[in-house]
Amino acid sequence: MAAAPVRIDVPTPSRAYSVTIGDGTIDEIGRMLDELRAPARRFVVSSPLVWRLHGAQLARVVGGTEPILVPDGERYKQLATVSRIYDALVRVNADRASTVITFGGGVIGDMAGFAAATYLRGVALVHVPTTLLAQVDSAIGGKVGVNHPLGKNMIGSFYQPHAVLIDPQVLATLPRREFRAGLYEVIKYGMTSSRPLFDRVAGERKPIFARAPEALTAIIAESCRIKASVVADDEREAGPRRILNFGHTAGHAIEAVTKYRRFRHGEAVGYGMLVAAELARSRGALADRDRQALADVVASLGPLPPINDLSATQMLEAMQHDKKVVAGKLHFVLPTAIGATTIVDDVTEKELRAALKQVGFAK
Ligand SMILES: NC(=O)c1ccc[n+]([C@@H]2O[C@H](COP(=O)([O-])OP(=O)(O)OC[C@H]3O[C@@H](n4cnc5c(N)ncnc54)[C@H](O)[C@@H]3O)[C@@H](O)[C@H]2O)c1
Numbered sequence: 001m002a003a004a005p006v007r008i009d010v011p012t013p014s015r016a017y018s019v020t021i022g023d024g025t026i027d028e029i030g031r032m033l034d035e036l037r038a039p040a041r042r043f044v045v046s047s048p049l050v051w052r053l054h055g056a057q058l059a060r061v062v063g064g065t066e067p068i069l070v071p072d073g074e075r076y077k078q079l080a081t082v083s084r085i086y087d088a089l090v091r092v093n094a095d096r097a098s099t100v101i102t103f104g105g106g107v108i109g110d111m112a113g114f115a116a117a118t119y120l121r122g123v124a125l126v127h128v129p130t131t132l133l134a135q136v137d138s139a140i141g142g143k144v145g146v147n148h149p150l151g152k153n154m155i156g157s158f159y160q161p162h163a164v165l166i167d168p169q170v171l172a173t174l175p176r177r178e179f180r181a182g183l184y185e186v187i188k189y190g191m192t193s194s195r196p197l198f199d200r201v202a203g204e205r206k207p208i209f210a211r212a213p214e215a216l217t218a219i220i221a222e223s224c225r226i227k228a229s230v231v232a233d234d235e236r237e238a239g240p241r242r243i244l245n246f247g248h249t250a251g252h253a254i255e256a257v258t259k260y261r262r263f264r265h266g267e268a269v270g271y272g273m274l275v276a277a278e279l280a281r282s283r284g285a286l287a288d289r290d291r292q293a294l295a296d297v298v299a300s301l302g303p304l305p306p307i308n309d310l311s312a313t314q315m316l317e318a319m320q321h322d323k324k325v326v327a328g329k330l331h332f333v334l335p336t337a338i339g340a341t342t343i344v345d346d347v348t349e350k351e352l353r354a355a356l357k358q359v360g361f362a363k
């Protein structure tokens with residue numbers, strides 16, 4: 001028999017909801033939505049691929065109307081695609097008594113979540129994330145939105161879902177690279193907030209890569225717990241939520257300088273964490289043993305795309321444009337041990353250059 005599902009509460013000021021994680025959760029969706037008294041008319045937004053792979057399972061329990069299918073590559077994460085979702089909702093006369101169910105990775109969740117936040121000034125939203133990244137990160141916390149041609153995630157809002165339902169079984173079909181990309185975010189949670197989670201990823205690599213349901217449920221649940229507690233304390237990212245940006249200052253810069261083509265987001269965060277750890281080590285804030293443990297676990301997930309053709313100068317330039325620059329100062333989340341961090345705003349260019357070089361960037 002499958003283990004009982006894990007439930008995690010997310011008590012944000014704007015809405016309290018729960019995240020349910022467990023094998024076969026999808027089969028329980030109908031019942032869960034009824035229990036939640038989610039408005040009766042239910043519309044699923046998904047992508048053709050995800051629907052082809054897993055739609056039948058969801059259709060059985062949600063029933064009724066045809067899904068709204070939109071493309072889910074990052075380049076489709078734009079207002080034009082959201083507009084197609086509005087069109088479909090209008091066409092089926094979706095009213096206030098409707099629930100939008102997102103069924104896909106972070107791109108579908110962010111776009112359909114934004115549509116749900118704005119259609120009729122907001123209808124009920126339930127996320128059923130199908131990538132590891134979406135399950136441990138994007139489905140929780142209420143950030144929804146799309147890209148603008150001039151920048152990622154520039155248009156959006158905070159809109160908490162009514163529920164998040166996670167079924168690790170859907171990850172069986174996820175391409176290995178996408179799966180690994182999500183694992184770097186799991187390592188991020190371990191490094192910032194939980195030594196046991198960090199050790200679990202390092203120690204249970206085999207069952208995790210085999211996508212054994214128990215191993216996955218354990219790391220997903222622990223990641224969700226961390227994200228939920230941070231989000232509950234700081235819904236709009238005024239303070240504590242910023243620790244989840246660990247690895248993201250350099251990570252975003254890597255994505256930007258390679259024009260979002262070479263790296264999956266999580267892979268860039270993999271390097272970003274190494275840069276932050278190296279900065280911390282060079283300041284004496286992190287033991288070299290802990291930096292090495294991070295480097296080892298990152299390396300153990302497999303090779304990352306190369307960075308030796310990217311220069312520290314390019315990276316510094318890109319970081320200046322980051323959203324984490326507040327009043328001209330770049331904020332860095334630095335690890336102080338495995339499971340602990342500090343936020344600093346006094347990293348000098350010289351330190352940063354040295355750390356980038358140490359991690360393998362060119363001059
Ligand atoms: N809202 C937030 O807080 C938040 C946080 C982190 C990231 N994000 C956003 O999430 C997006 C990235 O999400 P992602 O990594 O899930 O990428 P994605 O949504 O593009 O999905 C990656 C690929 O996996 C496919 N896929 C999805 N589920 C599958 C399954 N079960 N089996 C096989 N293939 C499957 C998709 O079709 C897609 O091709 C970015 O746009 C990022 O900005 C948002």
Ligand SMILES: [Zn+2]
Pocket residue numbers: 137185248265269
């Ligand atoms: Zn991230």
